Amino acid sequence: MATPLDQAQIDTINQYDTEQRYKYLLKEVVTNREIWILTDEHGCVMLNSEDEDCVPVWPNQEFAEAWATGDWDNCKAEAISLNKWHSRWTYGLEDDELAIAIFPNQDEEGLVVFPDEFDFELKQQARKTK
Structure with missing residues (x-):
């Protein structure tokens, strides 16, 4: 379980x-062994970029919950274990032809990567921290 972030850390x-x-x-996902998404009664929430339908992901509960406002105020932040991400989510997102919106900010800015790229980067990060 991750240590909660204080407001100064969040602001930075x-x-x-x-x-x-x-x-x-x-770094956070590998250290805490979990990744955060938002869910509603229909499942995982989605964002649309110019080219891709994306699943937004966040490194910490606080950042995911900060998105649960406005149209998404009925959403809940949900942690997915890193093991489950590797074993199910990467392939599931690829099969559904979905991309990943990496840690979007409040202006909806974030990198868009494909599931296999993200999986590779997570594994690279895990090797660095061993």
């Missing part, structure tokens, strides 16, 4: 650009 991380957010997410 919210200033990161998309590449810094991606690196932060990879």
